[in-house]
Amino acid sequence: MQRVSISQLLRKPTWGRHVCPPSSSRSLHVCVVGSGPAGFYTTEKILKYHNGAKIDIVDRLPTPFGLVRSGVAPDHPETKIVTNQFSRVASNERCSFFGNVSLGRDISLSEIREIYDIVVLAYGAESDRILNVPGENLLGIHSAREFVWWYNGHPDCNNMSPDLENTDTAVILGQGNVALDVARILLRPTSELETTDIADHALEALYKSSIRKVCLVGRRGPVQAACTAKELREILGTKDLSIHIKECDLSSSSADEEELKNSRIQRRVYELFSKASASRHPHSISGQKELHFVFFRRPDRFLPSLYNSKVRGVSIEKTSLAEDVGSGKRYAVGTGQFEDLDAGLVLKSIGYKSVSVPGLTFDEQRGVVPNLKGRVLKNNSSHPILEDGLYVAGWLKRGPTGIIATNLYCAEETVGSILEDLEKGAVRPNRHGRPGLVQALEGRGIQYVTLSGWERIDLREKAEGNLRNRPRTKITDWAELLRVANG
Amino acid sequence: MHLITSSTQRGFLKRDCSPLSVTSGAYLRRPFSHYLWPKRECSTSAVENSVGSETKEKITVTFVDKDGEEKVIRVPVGMSMLEAAHENDIELEGACEGSLACSTCHVIIMDVDYYNRLEDPTDEENDMLDLAFGLCETSRLGCQVIAKPELDGMRLALPAATRNFAVDGYVPKPH
Numbered sequence: 001m002q003r004v005s006i007s008q009l010l011r012k013p014t015w016g017r018h019v020c021p022p023s024s025s026r027s028l029h030v031c032v033v034g035s036g037p038a039g040f041y042t043t044e045k046i047l048k049y050h051n052g053a054k055i056d057i058v059d060r061l062p063t064p065f066g067l068v069r070s071g072v073a074p075d076h077p078e079t080k081i082v083t084n085q086f087s088r089v090a091s092n093e094r095c096s097f098f099g100n101v102s103l104g105r106d107i108s109l110s111e112i113r114e115i116y117d118i119v120v121l122a123y124g125a126e127s128d129r130i131l132n133v134p135g136e137n138l139l140g141i142h143s144a145r146e147f148v149w150w151y152n153g154h155p156d157c158n159n160m161s162p163d164l165e166n167t168d169t170a171v172i173l174g175q176g177n178v179a180l181d182v183a184r185i186l187l188r189p190t191s192e193l194e195t196t197d198i199a200d201h202a203l204e205a206l207y208k209s210s211i212r213k214v215c216l217v218g219r220r221g222p223v224q225a226a227c228t229a230k231e232l233r234e235i236l237g238t239k240d241l242s243i244h245i246k247e248c249d250l251s252s253s254s255a256d257e258e259e260l261k262n263s264r265i266q267r268r269v270y271e272l273f274s275k276a277s278a279s280r281h282p283h284s285i286s287g288q289k290e291l292h293f294v295f296f297r298r299p300d301r302f303l304p305s306l307y308n309s310k311v312r313g314v315s316i317e318k319t320s321l322a323e324d325v326g327s328g329k330r331y332a333v334g335t336g337q338f339e340d341l342d343a344g345l346v347l348k349s350i351g352y353k354s355v356s357v358p359g360l361t362f363d364e365q366r367g368v369v370p371n372l373k374g375r376v377l378k379n380n381s382s383h384p385i386l387e388d389g390l391y392v393a394g395w396l397k398r399g400p401t402g403i404i405a406t407n408l409y410c411a412e413e414t415v416g417s418i419l420e421d422l423e424k425g426a427v428r429p430n431r432h433g434r435p436g437l438v439q440a441l442e443g444r445g446i447q448y449v450t451l452s453g454w455e456r457i458d459l460r461e462k463a464e465g466n467l468r469n470r471p472r473t474k475i476t477d478w479a480e481l482l483r484v485a486n487g
Numbered sequence: 488m489h490l491i492t493s494s495t496q497r498g499f500l501k502r503d504c505s506p507l508s509v510t511s512g513a514y515l516r517r518p519f520s521h522y523l524w525p526k527r528e529c530s531t532s533a534v535e536n537s538v539g540s541e542t543k544e545k546i547t548v549t550f551v552d553k554d555g556e557e558k559v560i561r562v563p564v565g566m567s568m569l570e571a572a573h574e575n576d577i578e579l580e581g582a583c584e585g586s587l588a589c590s591t592c593h594v595i596i597m598d599v600d601y602y603n604r605l606e607d608p609t610d611e612e613n614d615m616l617d618l619a620f621g622l623c624e625t626s627r628l629g630c631q632v633i634a635k636p637e638l639d640g641m642r643l644a645l646p647a648a649t650r651n652f653a654v655d656g657y658v659p660k661p662h
Binding site: 264265268404 | 622
C-alpha cells in the first residue's frame with residue numbers, strides 16, 4: 001500500500017502558493033475539543049499542514065470562541081476581532097462545528113478516541129483556584145471567573161445575581177488583568193457600557209449598584225503586580241475615578257530593582273504605578289468613585305455579617321517578601337499584623353483551574369494534563385508513557401496563563417508533535433471520523449448545534465444589538481440559544 | 488536575538504514577486520488564512536497598468552522569515568506592513584486586524600538606520616510590544632509601520648517562534 005509521505009502533505013507555511021499534491025491525500029480524522037483560541041489555532045494549523053485532515057470542533061456551549069466571547073471584557077471589542085479569523089477557519093469545507101456537546105456528559109473520551117485518529121483536548125479551564133481560608137463560602141463571595149461570565153452573558157451564570165446593592169465597597173483579591181477587568185466594569189460610568197455587548201442583566205444591576213469603592217488586593221508589591229500596561233493605563237484613566245496608591249508601597253529594594261531591570265513588562269507597569277501615586281490628589285472629590293491598590297496584604301479569613309451568612313469584610317495580613325533560594329522567585333510571607341477591610345462583595349481573581357474528564361491523567365495540583373510538547377501522558381512519572389493519538393493545547397496544557405496569542409505558539413508546538421507522530425508511524429490513521437460522531441450524538445438525542453446554528457444565533461444577537469446601538473445583545477438562556485440555533 | 492546592522496547587505500531584488508492586485512491604499516481585509524481559499528488570478532502586468540497603482544509611489548520592502556527565506560515586495564506609500572504582507576501571501580498574523588489590541592503582527596526592522604526613520608512608538612504600541620514574542624530593540628508592530636519613501640529598501644524579519652512562550656516566566660530581552 002502506498003504511503004503518502006509527510007513531505008507531500010506538509011506545505012511549507014511561508015510564501016507559497018498552496019499547491020495540492022497530484023495524488024489524493026490520505027484522510028486524517030481529527031477531533032478538537034474546545035473552540036476557544038487554542039482549539040481554533042490548532043485547527044487552523046492542522047488544516048494548513050495536512051491536506052487530508054478533516055476536523056470536527058466540539059464545544060460544550062452552543063456558541064464558539066471560548067473566552068474570546070465569555071472572558072474578554074465588553075468594553076474591549078478590538079480584542080474580539082480575532083473571531084473573524086476563527087470564523088473563516090470554521091467555514092473551511094474540511095471543518096465542522098458541533099456545539100452543545102459536552103465531553104464526559106454526552107460522549108466519553110474513550111468513545112471520541114475510537115471515532116477519530118487524532119483527538120486534541122483544548123477545553124481550557126472552567127473552574128477556580130481556591131484560597132482555602134475560613135468563610136470562603138459566605139454569600140457575596142464569588143470567583144472573578146463567574147462574575148466575568150455573568151457580565152458577558154454566559155448561560156451558566158445568567159442567574160447568578162451578584163448583590164451590588166448591599167454595600168459601597170468591593171474587594172477584589174488579585175491584581176492581574178482579570179482583576180482589573182472586573183474592577184473597571186464595576187467603576188466605569190454605566191453610560192459608557194451601554195454601547196457594548198455587556199449582558200442586559202449585568203447592565204441593569206450596574207445601574208442600581210451602590211458600589212463606590214473598589215480595593216484591588218495583592219500579596220506582593222507593585223513590582224510584582226501581574227497586570228500589564230495596557231489594562232493598568234486604561235483603568236488609571238477611568239473617568240471620575242480617584243486612584244489611591246500608598247507611596248510607601250512603591251519603595252523598591254535592590255531585589256526589586258533587579259527584577260525591574262530584567263523585565264520590560266514589569267518596568268513599565270511599575271512606572272505607571274509610580275506616576276499614578278505621585279499625581280494623586282490628596283482628597284477625593286465628593287461623589288467620585290475610588291480605586292485602591294492594596295499591596296502586601298493576603299486574606300486571612302472572611303468576616304460574616306452578624307445576622308446572616310453574608311460577607312461583611314475580610315481580615316487581611318500584612319506580608320513581606322522572601323526569596324526562594326532555588327528559583328530566585330519572590331513570594332509573600334505573613335508578618336502577623338492584621339487589619340480588616342469592610343466589603344459586601346468579594347471577588348477572588350487568583351487564577352482559573354482546569355477540570356478533568358474520566359479516562360484522562362490529570363495533575364490535580366497544577367490543574368493541567370501532563371504532557372510532552374502537547375502529547376498526553378498516561379502517567380506522570382519518570383518513565384512517561386504516551387497516550388496514542390491524544391494531544392492537548394491551550395490552558396489545559398500550559399496552565400491558565402498567557403494572552404490569546406500565546407495559543408498561537410502553543411498550537412504550533414502541539415501540531416508539530418502530531419505531524420511528527422504521523423511521520424514516524426506512531427499514529428496510523430484508520431478511523432472514520434464525523435459519521436461516527438453524528439451517529440453517537442443522534443442516537444442519544446443530543447441536539448448539537450452546527451455552524452449554521454451558531455450563525456443564526458450570531459445574526460439574531462447582532463440584529464437585536466443594532467436596535468439599541470450595540471454590537472450585539474447576547475442571548476444568555478440555554479433553552480433560548482438552542483431554540484434560535486435550531487431555527 | 489542580536490541586532491542586524493549590516494547595511495552593506497542591503498541589496499534588493501528588482502523582480503516583483505507580488506502576483507496579487509494592489510489597490511490604491513484601501514486595505515482589503517485579506518485574511519491571512521486565505522491560502523485555505525481559492526486564489527484570485529491576477530497578472531502582474533495588469534496590476535502595473537491599473538490606474539490606482541500607477542499614480543501611487545511604491546517602495547521596496549524585503550520580508551525575511553524565520554528560516555532566512557526572503558520575499559521582496561512593492562508597497563504603496565501609505566500602506567501598513569501588515570496590509571502589505573497579507574496582499575503578498577506573507578505569513579504575518581494580524582489577530583486584531585490592526586487595532587492595536589494584540590502583538591501578533593510583530594516584525595523586526597533589520598537595519599537600525601531604518602528603525603530610526605520611523606516615528607517613535609506610542610504608549611499604546613509599546614503596551615502591545617511588551618507582550619510580543621521574540622521582542623528585541625528594533626521590534627515594531629507591522630500594522631504601525633507605514634510605507635513612506637524613506638523606508639525604501641527596508642528589510643523586516645519575522646520573529647522566530649520561541650519555545651518559552653508562557654507569559655509568566657517569559658523574560659523579554661532587557662532594553
